[in-house]
Amino acid sequence: MVGLLSIVAVGFLLGMRHATEPDHVIAVTTIVSQQRNATRAAWIGAFWGLGHTVTIFAVGTAIIIFNLVIPPRLGLAMELSVGLMLIVLGGWNLTSFLQGLPPKTVDSSDAPLIHSHPHHHGSLVHTHPHEHWFEGHSPAESYAGMSRLDGRFGNTRTYQMLRPLVVGVVHGLAGSAAVALLILTSIRNPSWAIAYLVVFGVGTIAGMMLITISIASTFRFFGNRFDNLNRKFGLAAGLVSLCFGVFLAYQICVTQGLMSTHPQWIPK
Numbered sequence: 617m618v619g620l621l622s623i624v625a626v627g628f629l630l631g632m633r634h635a636t637e638p639d640h641v642i643a644v645t646t647i648v649s650q651q652r653n654a655t656r657a658a659w660i661g662a663f664w665g666l667g668h669t670v671t672i673f674a675v676g677t678a679i680i681i682f683n684l685v686i687p688p689r690l691g692l693a694m695e696l697s698v699g700l701m702l703i704v705l706g707g708w709n710l711t712s713f714l715q716g717l718p719p720k721t722v723d724s725s726d727a728p729l730i731h732s733h734p735h736h737h738g739s740l741v742h743t744h745p746h747e748h749w750f751e752g753h754s755p756a757e758s759y760a761g762m763s764r765l766d767g768r769f770g771n772t773r774t775y776q777m778l779r780p781l782v783v784g785v786v787h788g789l790a791g792s793a794a795v796a797l798l799i800l801t802s803i804r805n806p807s808w809a810i811a812y813l814v815v816f817g818v819g820t821i822a823g824m825m826l827i828t829i830s831i832a833s834t835f836r837f838f839g840n841r842f843d844n845l846n847r848k849f850g851l852a853a854g855l856v857s858l859c860f861g862v863f864l865a866y867q868i869c870v871t872q873g874l875m876s877t878h879p880q881w882i883p884k
Contacts, residue, residue, distance in 0.1 A: 620808065627812045631819020634791070635665070635827060639698055639864065642857050643783050644824065646705040648831045649853040650712075650846075657832030660780045661825035667784025668791075668824075669817030675792035676799070676813045680806055686793050688881035692874040695790045695881075699868060701783060702861030709854025713847060794883035 634640075644664055651657050678684050686694075795816065803809040835849050873879045 620811070623803065623808055623812050624815050627815035628819035628822075631816040631821075632823035632826075634795075634816070635820050635823030637791075639702065639860065640664075640787055640824070641827060642853075642860050643698075643702060643705055643787065644780065644828055645831055645853045646702075646709050646857045647780055647783070648828050649709065649835060649850045651828075651832050652836040654829050654832055654836075656776065657828040658825045660776070661828030662821055663777050664780040664784035664787075664828075665817070665821030665824045667781040667786075668788040668820055669784075669814075671785050671788025672792045672795055672817055672820075673810075673813050675789065676796035677810055679793065679796040680800065680809045680813075686883075688879045689874065691793055691881040691883060692868050692872055692879050694793070696865060696868045696874060697786050698790045699861045699864030701786045702857045702864065704861075705783070706854045706856070706858030706861060709850050710858065713851045713854065797883055 644661065647664075648657050648660055651660065679686075795813070799809045799812055803812060835846065838845055838849075868874050872881060
């Protein structure tokens with residue numbers, strides 16, 4: 617009983633720590649950068665953790681029970697998926713930022729004054745152009761501060777759940793081998809090892825929920841006090857995600873030799 621309780625405690629704590637991995641935090645930051653509601657931010661973290669846990673559990677259980685051995689090239693390809701995902705998420709945020717840049721101002725008595733500024737739609741924050749006429753105010757039709765998908769589905773629950781879930785699945789795919797191998801070296805009982813995976817996943821979900829709440833609260837605190845800071849947060853998150861994704865892809869493809877005849881892969 618003491619041994620099982622120790623496994624549960626260690627698994628939960630390591631799961632929470634696992635949520636703080638740099639690639640994990642960078643990925644969820646690009647998603648939460650437009651989120652100001654702490655409750656919805658927590659749900660983003662929960663669904664990321666759920667996707668991560670499902671993949672870790674499925675792949676890890678197969679490795680534990682069937683003693684599967686993942687070839688180096690496949691393992692590197694699984695990790696490369698994280699780098700590519702970070703590049704996509706970073707590009708997504710950068711595109712939203714560029715679309716949100718104010719168009720040129722037309723200085724004419726017969727033309728509207730066009731500018732842009734942040735708007736809140738529910739808990740989402742984005743920027744889109746506005747036209748100010750002398751007779752009144754007419755909003756532009758396009759929501760330029762968000763990507764087309766965000767603009768069309770940003771307020772739907774399914775979309776808000778699906779994006780972090782998919783990101784979590786990709787992260788779980790890349791880290792499942794390392795977690796399973798770590799268990800095999802310390803826990804010989806397959807039932808206890810599988811129980812560890814479950815507790816590890818619960819800890820990861822809890823840790824990521826705390827992280828996303830903290831990120832959203834920080835963005836909201838500073839964004840409410842400084843004009844256009846929300847857009848700058850999104851730009852910074854996109855740049856970091858893009859650069860880190862390119863760095864990971866380079867490390868995997870060149871340094872570890874994914875494209876070479878003798879790839880070198882150490883699960884971590």
